Amino acid sequence: DTGVSQDPRHKITKRGQNVTFRCDPISEHNRLYWYRQTLGQGPEFLTYFQNEAQLEKSRLLSDRFSAERPKGSFSTLEIQRTEQGDSAMYLCASSLRQGHLNEQFFGPGTRLTVL
Amino acid sequence: RKEVEQDPGPFNVPEGATVAFNCTYSNSASQSFFWYRQDCRKEPKLLMSVYSSGNEDGRFTAQLNRASQYISLLIRDSKLSDSATYLCVVRQLMGSGGYQKVTFGIGTKLQVIP
Numbered sequence: 682d683t684g685v686s687q688d689p690r691h692k693i694t695k696r697g698q699n700v701t702f703r704c705d706p707i708s709e710h711n712r713l714y715w716y717r718q719t720l721g722q723g724p725e726f727l728t729y730f731q732n733e734a735q736l737e738k739s740r741l742l743s744d745r746f747s748a749e750r751p752k753g754s755f756s757t758l759e760i761q762r763t764e765q766g767d768s769a770m771y772l773c774a775s776s777l778r779q780g781h782l783n784e785q786f787f788g789p790g791t792r793l794t795v796l
Numbered sequence: 797r798k799e800v801e802q803d804p805g806p807f808n809v810p811e812g813a814t815v816a817f818n819c820t821y822s823n824s825a826s827q828s829f830f831w832y833r834q835d836c837r838k839e840p841k842l843l844m845s846v847y848s849s850g851n852e853d854g855r856f857t858a859q860l861n862r863a864s865q866y867i868s869l870l871i872r873d874s875k876l877s878d879s880a881t882y883l884c885v886v887r888q889l890m891g892s893g894g895y896q897k898v899t900f901g902i903g904t905k906l907q908v909i910p
Contacts, residue, residue: 772840
């Protein structure tokens with residue numbers, strides 16, 4: 682499967698614990714995005730990488746959240762001291778810089794439940 | 797005012813019906829527009845880009861009205877398999893670095909009934 686993959690697909694954790702999610706983009710894609718989606722809402726932008734550089738972060742991304750893309754390939758999103766409000770689907774997407782109509786391809790998401 | 801607004805629905809339509817969704821955006825500098833489809837508990841997938849002159853892909857027609865800042869999606873001859881949430885997506889190029897701010901609407905839920 683050459684699409685975007687995410688791991689784990691589901692994560693249940695207790696409040697206060699740290700969690701880390703991984704995203705593997707489509708191999709030749711240099712742009713990588715993280716989104717959060719809650720029930721009944723559209724995806725909300727969290728952060729964006731071009732190669733290994735994190736070029737944009739949403740104000741939604743509190744200091745408990747950190748994302749990395751150390752070698753410009755896979756990316757990790759860590760949430761420290763999780764709160765119940767962090768429960769959501771975390772989606773990763775990748776795209777290839779190729780004009781303004783470049784499509785974002787989404788991974789299947791990681792569903793986080795904070796108890 | 798939200799950057800991208802959609803009626804969340806649900807739109808319940810019989811098979812074979814024609815249904816139209818609208819989406820309005822607030823930023824006149826927005827440059828690219830898309831419709832994504834999202835099935836229940838699945839990831840969004842691109843349905844179609846929206847071009848200034850309007851474009852058609854089979855039973856689906858997308859149109860853009862820059863003056864009024866809205867885009868539309870028309871689905872003809874609805875199929876049961878069209879049941880999904882349709883997300884309006886607006887992109888705006890930020891600065892010279894190539895970063896595109898992507899904003900999703902809340903999505904419009906369509907249920908096609910036999």
